Amino acid sequence: MSDTLAGNKTTTARPTDGLAVLEQTRSAAETYGIPLAVLLEVTHRCPLQCPYCSNPVELDRGSTELTTDEWKKVLSELAELGVLQIHFSGGEPTARKDIVELVQHATDVGLYSNLITSAVLLTKDKLSALADAGLSHVQISFQGNEPNVADRVAGLKDAHRKKLEVAKWTRELDMPLTVNAVMHRQNLHQLPDIIQMAVDLDADRLEVANVQYYGWALKNRAALMPTIEQIEETSRIVEEAQVRLKGTLAIDYVVPDYYALRPKKCMGGWGRQFFNISPAGKVLPCHAAESITGLEFLSVRSNHSIAWIWQNSEAFNRYRGTGWMPEPCKSCEFREVDYGGCRCQAFALTGDAGNTDPACALSPRHEEIFKQAERESAGSQNRFLYRNFAGGTLEADDHQERPHGA
Amino acid sequence: MASRNISVSETSRPKLPRHTKLKFDETRQVWVILAPERVLAPDEIAVEVLQLCDGVRSVAAMVDQLAEKYAAPREAIATDVIAMLQDLADKGFLTEARESTA
Numbered sequence: 001m002s003d004t005l006a007g008n009k010t011t012t013a014r015p016t017d018g019l020a021v022l023e024q025t026r027s028a029a030e031t032y033g034i035p036l037a038v039l040l041e042v043t044h045r046c047p048l049q050c051p052y053c054s055n056p057v058e059l060d061r062g063s064t065e066l067t068t069d070e071w072k073k074v075l076s077e078l079a080e081l082g083v084l085q086i087h088f089s090g091g092e093p094t095a096r097k098d099i100v101e102l103v104q105h106a107t108d109v110g111l112y113s114n115l116i117t118s119a120v121l122l123t124k125d126k127l128s129a130l131a132d133a134g135l136s137h138v139q140i141s142f143q144g145n146e147p148n149v150a151d152r153v154a155g156l157k158d159a160h161r162k163k164l165e166v167a168k169w170t171r172e173l174d175m176p177l178t179v180n181a182v183m184h185r186q187n188l189h190q191l192p193d194i195i196q197m198a199v200d201l202d203a204d205r206l207e208v209a210n211v212q213y214y215g216w217a218l219k220n221r222a223a224l225m226p227t228i229e230q231i232e233e234t235s236r237i238v239e240e241a242q243v244r245l246k247g248t249l250a251i252d253y254v255v256p257d258y259y260a261l262r263p264k265k266c267m268g269g270w271g272r273q274f275f276n277i278s279p280a281g282k283v284l285p286c287h288a289a290e291s292i293t294g295l296e297f298l299s300v301r302s303n304h305s306i307a308w309i310w311q312n313s314e315a316f317n318r319y320r321g322t323g324w325m326p327e328p329c330k331s332c333e334f335r336e337v338d339y340g341g342c343r344c345q346a347f348a349l350t351g352d353a354g355n356t357d358p359a360c361a362l363s364p365r366h367e368e369i370f371k372q373a374e375r376e377s378a379g380s381q382n383r384f385l386y387r388n389f390a391g392g393t394l395e396a397d398d399h400q401e402r403p404h405g406a
Numbered sequence: 407m408a409s410r411n412i413s414v415s416e417t418s419r420p421k422l423p424r425h426t427k428l429k430f431d432e433t434r435q436v437w438v439i440l441a442p443e444r445v446l447a448p449d450e451i452a453v454e455v456l457q458l459c460d461g462v463r464s465v466a467a468m469v470d471q472l473a474e475k476y477a478a479p480r481e482a483i484a485t486d487v488i489a490m491l492q493d494l495a496d497k498g499f500l501t502e503a504r505e506s507t508a
Contacts, residue, residue: 082433137442
């Protein structure tokens, strides 16, 4: 998914053009008080079953979702707080029957709307209604560049064809299009074709996002982890395309942190510049945060305002800043560069969210975890555990294909 | 479809595309440009120029107006304005009014 304005993805303006990117370099509470953009996961329901889904393994059921009126109240409250952009995400946001009404309400209260969608439920009329309601940007996920790989990864027949169709309608309606390609061992060989597909679809932007391994993706790590050779090749392909397509297609690239020496500045730092709201209304420091047990996340249904939860709740303050850090983070010169990496990954891999993210080479667990991932990347376990409300379904044996080059 | 890769010249009649919004952010008391996945903070001059980009006015007319207002050499203003608008156009935040076909 997109972490949008958070830290590492903002462009740096040249001093000559009179523009500066509004970037949050200090704590959100100190500078702007509230994030510029908020991600709303309006539902966890989704017709796709991608094995790397960023939703938590424990999905919110439809019956727990905020109602139309509750979401509208959230949107009004966010606008009043100074939030500027909303990302309607999920699950599949268009699985909600009221999505047009919610986008319209966002527009009415002055918010800029992005839709992060799998696209498969959209009709041309629905997309057109969303555009009329003020939708300003559509981001469509793609699982490959052709149906064999793409539909298998999505766990849905005919998904790829449908996505291509919706992408075309998006541009016909004159809305900017972002193609979001989530990459892993079993589709990385298609990257050059995916880049060309984005160009052919007249997309404005392509996100080449390597899978981040927590939640569903961690369960599927053995089937998804790329080899180091694949990653090196990927970086080369992306860098070449970025130069070649300058002015035609902007390409954002998210590297997998398993193969980095330094951890990512996850979410721009816990509780610094980002929060999202789950289908049931929990206000979260990151979309995977509910995977950390022992933290209590407050809901918009509680008697606290969103601003109060952001500023004062125990869960947001627990890992804010640097005071919570153990060694080696505590005395590390990079502690305010990466804020110790990702709390969810630290929890998933070490059992304690307060540990250094093992993606960091300085973590005592780095070596062991990296070696294990490297072994998995070279293995032949290619079966997916598909994401669903039943805790996952293992792919049928005969659906496997040998990935190119593996 | 709005044209991309436009080349800004004095005859261009630029405007903000539907998905690029210039607004005053009351909370932070700054002007902002809202675009897909981005919030930009234009400086005062950029705001002034962008407010003139209505799809009707030509760049030449904008330059005339600014040169008069600031009693500055027209040539210098033209160079700066075109460079700034071209940069915005390259980023996809500016488009050109379509030629009337009626």
